[in-house]
Amino acid sequence: MPDPILSVRDLKVDFRTEDGVVHAVAGVSYDLYPGEVLGIIGESGSGKSVSVMSVLGLIPNAIVSGQAVFKGRDLLAMSSNDLRKLRGGEAAMIFQDPMTSLNPVLKIGDQISEAVLTHNPDVSDDEARARTIALLELVGVPFAERRYDQYPHEFSGGMRQRAMIAMAIANSPSVLIADEPTTALDVTIQAQIVEVMKTAQRETHAATILITHDLGLIAELADRVVVMYAGSAVEVGDVYTIFDSPRHPYTVGLMNSLARLEGDQEWLQPIPGQPPSLINLPPGCPFHPRCTLSQGRARCRTEMPPLRQVGEGPPHLSACHFAEELAGETPYVNVGAPSSS
Amino acid sequence: MTEHRPVDDVRSEDRDEVALHGGTPGRPTVPLALSQEPEGPIGTPDLALAYESGVELKARSQWAYARMRFLRHRLAVVSLFVLILVGLVAIFAPQIAPYGYDEIPLGDINNPLALIESQNKGPTLNDWHLFGTDQLGRDYLSRVIYGVRTSLWVALFVAVLSTAVGALIGAVAGYFGGWVDNLLMRFTDLILTLPGLAVLLTASQFFGQGDPLKIGLILAFLFWTSIARIVRGLFLSLREKEFIEAAKASGATDSRIILRHMLPNAVGPIVVNATLVVAGAILVEAALSFLGFGIQPPDAALGKLISDGQSEGFRSWWLVTFPGLVIALIALAINFVGDGLRDALDPTQRRMRA
Numbered sequence: 001m002p003d004p005i006l007s008v009r010d011l012k013v014d015f016r017t018e019d020g021v022v023h024a025v026a027g028v029s030y031d032l033y034p035g036e037v038l039g040i041i042g043e044s045g046s047g048k049s050v051s052v053m054s055v056l057g058l059i060p061n062a063i064v065s066g067q068a069v070f071k072g073r074d075l076l077a078m079s080s081n082d083l084r085k086l087r088g089g090e091a092a093m094i095f096q097d098p099m100t101s102l103n104p105v106l107k108i109g110d111q112i113s114e115a116v117l118t119h120n121p122d123v124s125d126d127e128a129r130a131r132t133i134a135l136l137e138l139v140g141v142p143f144a145e146r147r148y149d150q151y152p153h154e155f156s157g158g159m160r161q162r163a164m165i166a167m168a169i170a171n172s173p174s175v176l177i178a179d180e181p182t183t184a185l186d187v188t189i190q191a192q193i194v195e196v197m198k199t200a201q202r203e204t205h206a207a208t209i210l211i212t213h214d215l216g217l218i219a220e221l222a223d224r225v226v227v228m229y230a231g232s233a234v235e236v237g238d239v240y241t242i243f244d245s246p247r248h249p250y251t252v253g254l255m256n257s258l259a260r261l262e263g264d265q266e267w268l269q270p271i272p273g274q275p276p277s278l279i280n281l282p283p284g285c286p287f288h289p290r291c292t293l294s295q296g297r298a299r300c301r302t303e304m305p306p307l308r309q310v311g312e313g314p315p316h317l318s319a320c321h322f323a324e325e326l327a328g329e330t331p332y333v334n335v336g337a338p339s340s341s
Numbered sequence: 342m343t344e345h346r347p348v349d350d351v352r353s354e355d356r357d358e359v360a361l362h363g364g365t366p367g368r369p370t371v372p373l374a375l376s377q378e379p380e381g382p383i384g385t386p387d388l389a390l391a392y393e394s395g396v397e398l399k400a401r402s403q404w405a406y407a408r409m410r411f412l413r414h415r416l417a418v419v420s421l422f423v424l425i426l427v428g429l430v431a432i433f434a435p436q437i438a439p440y441g442y443d444e445i446p447l448g449d450i451n452n453p454l455a456l457i458e459s460q461n462k463g464p465t466l467n468d469w470h471l472f473g474t475d476q477l478g479r480d481y482l483s484r485v486i487y488g489v490r491t492s493l494w495v496a497l498f499v500a501v502l503s504t505a506v507g508a509l510i511g512a513v514a515g516y517f518g519g520w521v522d523n524l525l526m527r528f529t530d531l532i533l534t535l536p537g538l539a540v541l542l543t544a545s546q547f548f549g550q551g552d553p554l555k556i557g558l559i560l561a562f563l564f565w566t567s568i569a570r571i572v573r574g575l576f577l578s579l580r581e582k583e584f585i586e587a588a589k590a591s592g593a594t595d596s597r598i599i600l601r602h603m604l605p606n607a608v609g610p611i612v613v614n615a616t617l618v619v620a621g622a623i624l625v626e627a628a629l630s631f632l633g634f635g636i637q638p639p640d641a642a643l644g645k646l647i648s649d650g651q652s653e654g655f656r657s658w659w660l661v662t663f664p665g666l667v668i669a670l671i672a673l674a675i676n677f678v679g680d681g682l683r684d685a686l687d688p689t690q691r692r693m694r695a
Contacts, residue, residue, distance in 0.1 A: 058590055088592030095590070100583040105605040114601070115591045167591060 004031035005207050006055075006175055011066035013047070013054045013231075020279040025051045026231040027066070029307075032175065037201065037208040039222030039239065041215065041254070045275055047231040048211050049179055056091055056177070057083045070175070089119040092173040092206075094197075096180040098160035102152040108163050109148030112136070115170040135166040138203060139196050158189035162196055169200045176206040182217060194220055215258060219243060227251050230276050230286040233307060237316035247310045247318040247326050249293040285321070293322055410685040417681020420674035427671055431490040440480035442487035443639040464659055473659040475649070485664055488641040491553055492623050493671070495642075498557035499564055499622035504615045506561070507568030508607075512599050514569070515576025526573065529566050537563050541625070545634040553642075556635055560625060564618050571614055575607040609686030616679035620672040627668055643668050 013025035025047040032038050042048045053059050055068040055075050068075040070091070075083060087093075095101040103111060112135060113128035123131075129148065136144035139162040152160060161181065168176060181197060182190040194217065201208055210221055218225055218239065225242045227235040227250065235248040246252050253271035273290035276282050282289055288300035299321050307319045311327075320326075412418060430437055464473045472481035514525040544559045579585060580603070588602045604611075627644025629635035636642035638649075643664045650660025 056590070058586065084589075084592050084594065086592070087590050093587070093590040095583060095587050097583060101587040103584040103588070103602050103606070105608075106602070114593070118592050118594075118597070164587070167587075 002034055005034045005071065006032040007067075007069045008032075008051075008055060009067040009069075011051055011055070011068065012064070013050050013059065014063040015061065016063070017279075022278045023231055023281065024062075024278060025054070026281070028226075028228070028231070028233050030226050030233065030236065032207045032209060034174070034207050035205050036223040037210055037221050039210045039212065039218040039225045040228060041212060041218055041225060042228035043213055043254075043275060045278065046228040047278075048213075048228045051228065051231075052177055052209055052211055053093075053179070056087055056093070058087075058093075085119070088115055088173075089171045090173055091175040091177065092168040092171065094161075094164055094168045094176065094178040094181045097184040098157055098164050099184065101164055102155075102160055104152050107149050107151055108155060108160075109133070109136070109150075112163065112167045112170055115167050119171045131170070132166070135170055136163065138169075138199065139163070139166045140192070140199075141166070157185055158192060161185060161189075161193050165193075165196055165200050169204050169206070172204050173206050176201070176204065176208045177211070178208060179211045180213070181210075182214065183212070190217075197221060215254065227254070230281060231278060232286065232319065233317075234287065234319045235317065236307065238314060241314060241316050245327070247316065247323040248320045249291045249326065250287050252326060253290075253292070285319075293320070293325060297322075407685040411681050414681035414684060416677045420677035420681075423670065423674040424678060427489060427667075427674075428493065430486055431493045434486045434490045438480075438483035438486045440483040442484050442641050443479065444483070445477050445479055472663045473657070475660060476653065476657075481646075481659065481663065484641045484646060485643070485667060488643040488646050488664060489667060489671070491636055491640060491642040492626055492644070492668075495553050495557045495560070495626050496619045496622040498554070499560040499626075500615045500618040502557070502561040503564035503618055504568050504611060507565035508572045508604070508611055510565070511569035511572025511574075512576050512604065512607075515573040516580055516595070516599050516603065518577070518580075522573070525569070529569050532563065533566050535563070537625075538628070541629055542632065542634050545629065553636065556626060556629065560622050560629075563625075564622060568611065568614050568618070571610055572607055575610060576603055579603045579606055609683070612686065613679050613683040616675050616682060620675040620679075623668060623672055623675075 008031070009029045011025055011028045012023070015022040015024055028047070028051045030038070030040075030051075040048045040052065050059055050062070054062050054064045057075075057080060064076055066076060070086070075086070078086075102108065106114075109129065109132050113125070113132040116128045116131055117123060117125075120128075133144045133148055136147065141147055141159055141162050147155070147159075152163075155163065161184075165181075168178075178197065182193050185193060197208075198221070200206075208221075210217065212218060222239045224238045225236070226233050227242070227248065229250045235242065235246065235251050237247075242251065243255070246255065250271070256269040257271060259268055271290055272292075276286055276289065282301075284299070284301045284303055285291070285294070285305050288294045291300065294300040303321070305319045305321045307317045308323075310316050310318045310323045462474045462478075464471055472485055475481055475484065510525050510529065514522040514529075540563065541559055544562075545556065548555045548559065576599075585598060585602060588598050593602070623643070626635055626642065627647065630642045630644030631648040633648065636645050638645070646664040647661050647668075650657065650664070653660055
């Protein structure tokens with residue numbers, strides 16, 4: 001395997017609140033390899049966004065510790081000005097809600113060429129405009145020439161997200177972070193945006209971090225997956241391994257809670273209980289109060305399970321004491337009863 | 342492991358038919374009830390259909406909407422006309438005024454009676470003294486016209502300067518927050534607690550009276566605080582907006598974010614407040630001149646004219662009435678225009694006025 005382009009080690013992100021210190025991310029490590037799509041999945045508040053955005057200094061008032069080495073430089077030790085130059089240049093972001101992520105009073109085209117000009121001061125305005133129009137065409141905005149001079153409110157949601165993607169890839173980043181890029185869009189548009197994301201990735205060869213709670217999006221786009229729960233990574237592996245043989249009860253629970261088309265399934269199977277408070281994490285495994293595998297075993301309540309390799313196959317890490325017990329259990333089986341035996 | 346089979350079968354069938362997002366062969370698929378096939382080829386433009394079918398989609402910028410909303414506000418439009426008229430009169434005062442502002446009709450030196458007769462005359466069509474004459478026999482219409490010129494100049498100067506300073510201070514305080522905010526806002530509070538008139542009188546005494554530029558500076562010193570507070574409030578909410586986060590994520594510098602991304606979003610309230618400052622400055626300048634600390638004779642300013650006129654009492658009613666009416670007219674018109682602008686520039690108000 002090549003060297004990772006971004007290597008995050010023991011990242012901790014805390015927030016001081018009136019109720020106490022919130023441990024939004026409690027020691028997460030992950031690697032991002034050139035050209036791959038790394039999916040980070042988890043429910044709301046699991047720290048999936050924070051664990052990525054804090055690395056780029058985009059979370060105000062966060063207390064960040066750990067290491068994030070990007071091309072040999074530690075982002076967390078970098079001056080804010082150096083980090084700023086990196087943002088939008090070598091590391092770009094696609095935001096969740098295209099309806100609010102574009103400045104309503106600036107023309108779409110100007111917002112994109114601004115991204116170009118910020119990082120290439122010697123590019124002329126005309127060149128930036130030409131590049132912007134090419135970008136808009138690349139992401140499938142029709143009549144790019146004309147739409148350059150339109151304002152965000154004249155764009156539909158899907159078109160705005162295309163513009164956001166164009167803005168993100170404007171400087172051919174080597175790392176592209178997509179924070180729930182399809183969540184705010186309706187399903188037909190989601191599919192189109194997925195295609196645009198693929199195009200964008202093909203064009204830039206950017207290593208992409210895809211933050212989402214949409215398992216479908218992960219299945220479609222990701223090469224490797226990090227599953228997060230309560231501020232920790234609980235399972236890491238390539239996408240086939242994770243989907244075919246998950247080795248953490250939380251991942252299994254996520255898959256089981258999906259609505260599916262095949263089979264007679266009257267009820268969804270939710271994960272019982274609520275995510276824990278990030279101020280007072282339960283002792284031991286943070287997932288144990290909701291875990292169906294734990295069945296009250298003492299080890300789950302007392303000992304925090306480390307992320308460890310399971311099995312002898314490809315790299316597949318799980319933070320469960322009893323990960324091996326899940327072997328053979330596939331996530332789709334125990335729901336309803338798919339037709340034949 | 343036998344349980345695997347049926348599931349796998351279902352999934353491989355799905356791969357072609359219901360697979361998510363069009364499915365890529367060989368990708369693991371998760372059947373999702375909510376997902377659908379994309380309609381039409383990728384890149385089918387949402388709005389292109391409208392273009393192609395010949396429906397005219399007129400692109401209207403924020404400003405076009407704002408202009409339309411402003412034009413529906415009848416009182417504001419009328420007031421704008423009044424203001425433009427007043428402004429033109431002020432600019433072209435030397436061409437418009439029938440006499441010089443300090444022109445005393447000396448007439449026949451051997452006939453002092455004629456001189457006295459020319460003083461303190463009420464409004465008359467004789468010699469075009471439409472507003473009458475003052476104690477020295479100067480044409481009052483001309484003096485009012487020049488008064489408007491001085492007062493308006495001072496007021497605009499105050500509005501521009503105080504808006505620029507106030508917006509900058511408010512923007513920096515609101516954007517950076519923390520101790521910067523605290524420092525700047527406590528300073529603003531300090532200025533606000535100063536007894537305005539006392540400061541004005543002392544300062545004008547100190548810096549010298551009569552110079553419109555100095556009076557403008559002193560007034561601007563007191564007027565920037567309201568804009569600073571408004572802009573700070575706007576920036577506090579603007580900086581939490583996602584498009585500001587997006588701008589940060591694209592590597593924009595702080596100054597670029599403030600000037601290019603945030604200020605244009607705050608321009609409505611800033612402009613509205615600037616118009617109110619113009620009205621306020623005219624009134625305060627009038628008060629200052631009235632108290633004798635503003636513009637000095639023989640220069641004319643509206644407040645100064647009133648204070649000179651009031652010594653004559655009701656006998657020469659026109660001396661107080663005309664400049665007073667003009668002040669009221671200008672202040673009122675500016676306020677109406679400000680009202681219209683506020684409605685027009687409020688981006689949440691897409692609906693038209695009935």
